[in-house]
Amino acid sequence: MTILETLKLATEYLEKYNIENARLNAELLLSDILKCKRLELYTSFDKPLNENELQKYREFLKRRAKGEPLQYITGKANFFGLEFIVTPDVLIPRPETELLVEEIINSLDKNISMKILDVCSGSGNIGITLAKNFPASFVYCLDVSEKAIEIGNLNAKNLNVENISFQLIDILNQIPDEKDFDVIVSNPPYISFEKKDKLQREVRLYEPHTALFVDDELKFYRRIIELTDSLLNEKGKLFFEIDDELVDSISQLMKEKNFKSIKVKKDYSGLNRIISGEKSK
Structure with missing residues (x-):
């Protein structure tokens, strides 16, 4: 044939x-x-x-x-022009998340040395892409999943990225040893269990639930914003991928922590998807 x-x-x-x-x-x-x-x-x-x-x-x-996602069958997914290894232990990188990375790249100087923190790093797609685009900087990736840490390290090795590290940390209950970050970025779990049945079967049945669902949609955002007191430098930048319905709540949380220059960017569907701000006194 x-x-x-x-x-x-x-x-x-x-x-x-x-x-x-x-x-x-x-x-x-x-x-x-x-x-x-x-x-x-x-x-x-x-x-x-x-x-x-x-x-x-x-x-x-x-x-x-x-219904098994094509990326899990082939074991790879493209993100920002790079090929990442993916398994059912990590989320499949989304085009919307490329907008998050793009926003960071367009907002910062590639030539200066920065400390960047990627919280809930998964396959490492965000952190590795940033490390590639900011070669003078160092990216610290955190995740609660041992398998995700393994895959992140493997992707960094395959893509010849050395200015990066992966650490197993439960950000909800632990604090990283490293401090004084210039940038914090996160695409955390933000879908409530109540919305689970509304998702595509590919997502609902095959992607890791711990990376998708939460009992409180603001749980991770609230925690990360609280930690900026001890982790993020003054004038440091915070970037989140968000659900459209959460934009006002997250914006308010950032304002309560004296973040300024808060910006919201829409995705390809016209939904609020990226929020960022700068830490002030």
Whole structure:
């Protein structure tokens, strides 16, 4: 069976299970198996697939048809032009989070040395991307999951990033030893358990719940903002990814801690997604 014939059948199979962008999914899964770029499939339509390739492809398609995210099947996800290893132990990096990183890059001087703290670092996508873009700075990443710390370290090694460290810390109950940060960034859990059933099945069934859900949507924001007293330098910058519905509450928490120059940025859907501010006396 040729690549073209296989893709046609695979697309029809995924469509039957209501997988969005079925053709794109079929192509990405096959290109992963063949270790080629997706566009290279188009120049090899007449190439036949061997039985091992077909068998592995069938397994991938079955997993995708059940709703398992494509990134967990291939074990990788793209973020800000970089390829990250991802497993069900960490969240899949989102395009909206690229806006958070972009906002930080556009707000700060790449040439000065800074201490940057990434709270709830997951796969390390935020911290590693910042370390890449701020080579004179050092990024400290914190997460409560041992598996996430392992994956973060592995991603840093694979992407040749040395100005970064990962530490196992429960930020809700512990305080980092390191202090005097110039920047704190976080994309913490902020979805209430009550909203769980409204999420896509890919997210609800496969992504780590500890990285998604909380009993109090403001829990992490409140804690991190409180810790800025001891962790963040004067005139230091704080950046959060947020839920649109939380913008007023988080803004108020920041104002109560004397943050100024508070800015809110919308995502691609026009929803409030990024909030930032500067610490003052």
